[in-house]
Amino acid sequence: MSGYFADVAALARKDLLLELRARDTLPAMLLFVSAALVIFHFALPSGTGELAGLGLLWVAIVFTALLGLSRAFVAEREHGVLDGLVLAPSDRSAIWLGKSLAALTFLALAEIIALPLFALFFSGIDAGTVAAVALADVGICAVGVFVAAMSIATRARELLLPVIFLPLAIPVIVGGVGASVTDSPGRYFAFLALYDALFATICWASFEYVVTE
Amino acid sequence: MIRARGLSMRYGAKRIFDKVELDVERGGFVLVTGPNGSGKTTLLRLVAGLVAPSAGEIAVDVDRGRLGFLAHEALVYRELTALENLDLYGRLYRVAERRERIGMLLERFDLWDARNERTASFSRGMLQRLALCRVLLHEPELVLLDEPFAGLDSEGAELLDRELAVRHGWATFLVATHEPEQLAPLATGRLAFR
Secondary structure (H helix, E strand, C coil), X not given: CHHHHHHHHHHHHHHHHHHHHHCCCHXXXXXXXXXXHHHHHHHCCCCCCHHHHHHHHHHHHHHHHHHHHHCXXXXXXXXXXXXXXXXXXXXXXXXXXXXXXXXXXXXXXXXXXXXXXXXXXXXXXXXXXXXXXXXXXXXHHHHHHHHHHHHCCCCCHHHHHHHHXXXXXXXXHHHHHHHHXXXXXXXXXXXXXXXXXXXXXXXXXXXXXXXXX | CEEEEEEEEEECCEEEEEEEEEEECCCCEEEEECCCCCCHHHHHHHHHCCCXXXXXXXXXXXXXXXXXXXXXXXXXXXXXXXXXXXXXXXXXXXXCCHHHHHHHHHHHCCCHHHCCCEHHHCCHHHHHHHHHHHHHCCCCCEEEEECCCXXXXXXXXXXXXXXXXXXXXXXEEEEECCCXXXXXXXXXXXXXXX
């Protein structure tokens, strides 16, 4: 088992190093989420309630994640490196887990900018919303990386990722918005945690079939 | 080590090859020849387990971790250095004394001085040498080589000749090539696609 986690760590570290060198995903995510929140700020009529703003926060988070996920396998796709990873003797789910951890890091970094910006433009963020965002991030990255891996084998990869990912992200929006707007978010946290556990398990167990024919 | 019966491959309506029979004994050195598009690369990918056949059976008697595959691409990250790429593969393949082995291979393939350069700046020949380092890093029992001399200069080709000669007999080779005469002295068999 320690070997498995060593593989995951090596693969996640590689993705972080690639981003540190190329800097083509995180800056785009930061710019996108900032621009989206500024647009929402001016798009919403003055006097619109706090609830509408919280809904738009979740829209911004999901689409920012989608932007990052669309780049998740670019390095592997461009030079066929995925074949090299698939041929390695490590468990293939380690590729998914390593990539998910890297995607989670990028999304969390984007949110470190996005949440204060949201507080500046709309309303303060409570601890419940932050917890809901953290729970939602896990599910978004687990499912998103899985779908991104599926899409790289197709010609219509730019279409396939949003078309499959967005419907799968609807429960995250339901749970996230619910946890943000209610005074007792416990059941929404449980819903998000259940989503994370269920989909992470499915993705972990079936990733092997996504990267091999 | 490799046994294929009635192996057929199609991509959609296009037939790549049909009913191929192949036997490669342990320690064998089999050349796969044929014109472009005849299915040489596809056969190697089938043996590697990267694609599944449309029909027929293939059995490869080696663990995934004991297989080395040289593809058309070097299968390395362009934003990582040669050393970082080999280190990643060395970790995934659980190579014993990884750093020493990587250093030895980089020296042998004349890439030591370029070890800290990102591979995006490598020439085609340097990438092919690095790809050979990657393939040989874990001392594979089964080596699949797709046009191994592509991009190599005369010095690189000599290096490769030497490496193949050293491993001849104890590793098993399946080599797709347009230059079978260069490897003919080592060959124990040949599969010719038309």
